[in-house]
Amino acid sequence: MNTISKEILREMYKRMNEARAFEEKVSYFFARGMVHGTTHLSIGQEASAIAACMALNDDDLMTSTHRGHSQVIGKGIDLNKMVAELLGKYTGYCKGKGGSMHIADVEVGNLGANGVVGGGHGIAVGAALTQKMKNTGKIVLCFFGDGAANEGSFHEALNLASVWKLPVIFYCENNQYGMSVPIDKTMNIENVADRASAYGIPGYIIDGNNAIEVYTKMKEIAKYVRGGNGPVLVESKTYRWLGHSKSDAQVYRTKEEVETWKKKCPIQQLRKYIIENNVMDARELDEIENNARKAIEDAVIFANNSPNPPIESVTEDVYA
Amino acid sequence: MNTISKEILREMYKRMNEARAFEEKVSYFFARGMVHGTTHLSIGQEASAIAACMALNDDDLMTSTHRGHSQVIGKGIDLNKMVAELLGKYTGYCKGKGGSMHIADVEVGNLGANGVVGGGHGIAVGAALTQKMKNTGKIVLCFFGDGAANEGSFHEALNLASVWKLPVIFYCENNQYGMSVPIDKTMNIENVADRASAYGIPGYIIDGNNAIEVYTKMKEIAKYVRGGNGPVLVESKTYRWLGHSKSDAQVYRTKEEVETWKKKCPIQQLRKYIIENNVMDARELDEIENNARKAIEDAVIFANNSPNPPIESVTEDVYA
Amino acid sequence: MREMTYKEAINLAMREEMRRDPDVFLMGEDVGIYGGAFGVSVGLIEEFGEERVRDTPISEAIITGAAAGAAVTGMRPIVEIMFMDFTTLAMDALVNQAAKMRYMFGGKAKVPMTLRCAGGSGTGAAAQHSQSLEAWFCHIPGLKVVVPGTPKDAKGLLKAAIRDDNPVVFVEQKTLYKEKGMVPEEDDFIIPLGVGEIKKEGKDVTVVSYGRMLPRVLKVAEELEREGISVEVVDPRTLVPLDKEIIINSVIKTGRAVLVNEACKTGGYLGEIASVIVESEAFDYLDAPIVRLAGLDVPIPYNPELEKAVVPSEEQIRAGILKVLNR
């Protein structure tokens, strides 16, 4: 466990705090009607997303989801461009055309968030096929939710990747609900990971609120996948603290349930671990937190000062 | 084992021979270009299809496949209308509009063959939902192939049926190939039935060339499903003797492999069982066989004497 | 008659039909306690219970296929596909199965199902949550296609759709959900499928439009009226079957036609409507080329200004009408 370097832990703590600060800001924007569209926040799931990304190499690839802010921050991202995209600015990752649900940075291997539940499965499989055919040694991290595990694309993707032995980690963030519907109403089994056996691949269950566990296990798993052994299915158990999207009265779950999970805050857990293991002290961590918040404020200023896309751009980039 | 009545065995042997004779006739027609379109023959799979159907009640429902001749004969069908449909006649089950791939008889619970691999999954689930909501006590038998088990619809169907506890038997006729591709190139597991665990439902493997086994096990399984316990996945191991469809040079498999399986002829096996158990003697069985062949010849005469659909009918029955 | 929103009208139509006929039920993602992503089914689970208001897993293909299977065996399912964009996942079930079963089986089956979905842009939901794909369904024999533009039409047409013995694709318009209008409350208020309506009479020019664009067109038409230009606004309401007569007669009367919808122009249903006009006797009455005003041929962008620029604006509709009048 102590093998995680201070550098990594610092970066992990930083990214998790950035994600939290980013989403709190987004939530604030939405509450005040300052952004249009909708958004899906992952507060509570930061360890699950960020530690998983960080266990991979920088040049590995990933597909992200509608609930993808932590995922792409985990991959390493320019916060200015991200906030700018959220605000629909021309300086954003997608020149203002994508918004919260489509943050992508293909050049660095972020193949995009996806508005379609399960929409990333095929893209991840194809990206993994490229890595295999070009023998790049890179692997692909495919994020999806518990709800997405009931889409046909899940099945077809795991099957194809398994017969072709493609280097992809199917990473299910099981936050217990698909929108309003709890997992026990949409699946007749205990764990999403149990589905791995249907494809003859390993399945793993990890505590998605424990960044150390996520990172450590994902390191091993990534090694296995990089070794040419084919895909794996990982289930990261976690929970979203906020509603599904901006307009969710959350009548489908109890306040108590939410409170229980808030006690397992992934950021607080990591903080505790870092302090208890004498990696950094509270002051250092506070500074990281403050910097994270500051980084978001700076990004907001950058975005606010950025131009809107010119109207002519509406017809640009349909075709290459 | 001896609990199967003579009546049932006689009917089973009859239907299996009718299916064989029917398909040999179809094969003959195609070889001579006397029918248009294509067809998928199930010679070698008669026990798998017919004994399964016969284990259910007459008023239970079924969905069939592109390789569905034995399946619908198993369900009990008017051979005249069936041959007429194959020949595109107005007296056929579908008034000549469906052909080999769309034989249906909704009134008696045959919800149709299907040209789309996996296309019957949804229909079967919906039919089972009707039975549950209307509390009819009927169950649904959903036929599909090993290849179809890789379609997304397989996954979504088994999942939905399992969470809603619907009375449907997902019955996979694993004949080792999806068209030219052997199952070990399309699935990374040994048995299709192993996928049952992904839905928390029972999976069964049966010897699809052994009518007695199919019938006996399916009787039990039908009872379980009728009992309100939800769906099951059954894998019936079998083999198709002929090519995939009319134009198949079969370069993907060896003659030896085919010969091995021909030795496990389901009709011969049933014949042997009947004789050894003194249920009927060879003469009786020969008579059934001859009658079966005669029934097909009669059906061909019926069909040949039937009118083609009037051209005006081309625009009929698009809407109810 | 009572004033209610488009959304409430749809809710009421489902409620009435479910009360009337025990075979009618609703299934879809989050249609239960959540009331659907847009709140259209709010309250139904409380009245009809979990058996008849069924939350499903996220499995569009099988929900739609199961609707076909339930319909062909005696139920009258309503399926909600949350966004029209996700019908892409259900096309085999809808197009190859539901639409064709009756014909393939020689008329010996009926498939009384209604697929509801929310179409259109304007909510900032970007490229994968904003499409208007009605033209696809119109191209498939066996399907009927409805796009209501007012609360009243929404109620009357949905009831007709549910009672219809064929698969009906019922396209709701996200941006109209909160629009209000007077809606008959009688249980037997039905608007038959295939009957258009003249939403405003006029004599100088015919504008054919439906769905979300309708209020926009009507607003422009009223402005122009005050300026002395008499615009007739024809709403086909159902795209399949299409009330050709009402369109053709109007164009014969006015001699000019502007067609307005939100969907991408290329390959959209306006091409069909234009062709119906030019193939008919109305061709000889046309005093000017037909003008199609449709969405730009681009995916829907996120930025609100770009998003607005994609669909015909009031100014563009006005300009289109003036153009066809050579003014």
Next chain:
Amino acid sequence: MREMTYKEAINLAMREEMRRDPDVFLMGEDVGIYGGAFGVSVGLIEEFGEERVRDTPISEAIITGAAAGAAVTGMRPIVEIMFMDFTTLAMDALVNQAAKMRYMFGGKAKVPMTLRCAGGSGTGAAAQHSQSLEAWFCHIPGLKVVVPGTPKDAKGLLKAAIRDDNPVVFVEQKTLYKEKGMVPEEDDFIIPLGVGEIKKEGKDVTVVSYGRMLPRVLKVAEELEREGISVEVVDPRTLVPLDKEIIINSVIKTGRAVLVNEACKTGGYLGEIASVIVESEAFDYLDAPIVRLAGLDVPIPYNPELEKAVVPSEEQIRAGILKVLNR
């Protein structure tokens, strides 16, 4: 130049492109040793091996999605979907993912994939194996759509499609697979997407047609020629981008237009072509209403006589042309 079949021309195009560019590969059901359901890829696995000619499980959605994913990361996949009808299973991957990625990501991605599929009726394969759904794809910005009508076009256009940096839907015509024609053998013979061709010059009437109907139209045109009626036959070859100019110029020249395709009439692409004509300056040159000759609005029936009755026959094409000429 060498005489070869349409099927061989497609095979050759793939072979040449795979030789030229190691990033090009083929995947699909039974494309390997079986050579594809129609034998189009025969011999490719022998030359290029299992890595580049990939038999897939029966999983249309993921094959298509994987093509998008492979394309966006640097490969140039060709996907074969056995029958066009089964693209219904791949619409999310094609329409919501492949077609939109570039735009959604602000131009920072390209998706050079080609989806080949076999369209059309005429083989006795009935309702679920015979559709002509090209209009669907034409309605989706981000996709290009090609329907070659001759072996030469098939080769030149497929090579262009493979080299194109966008997703291209390449619709092969089952009933043309065995048609023969002269085909350039040069490796650099490319027909650019978006460029139509006048397949026969004429001056009395323009017939716009593509794909399977083309040989039929040409046959009728030649017959009429002998009877003194000069028919110009325009083949757009690619439906998106559409060579509007070649169509409009021809109609301006002849003043009359007949449009012929096999797809169902309602909501089909002929509506688009008709609209393009009437919206253009050609409108003023039109001496008669445009005539659309398309498939009946029915699923494809099995019986051979019924099946034939669904698509425009030579007699109907002839009658349509004479009608537009008022003869």
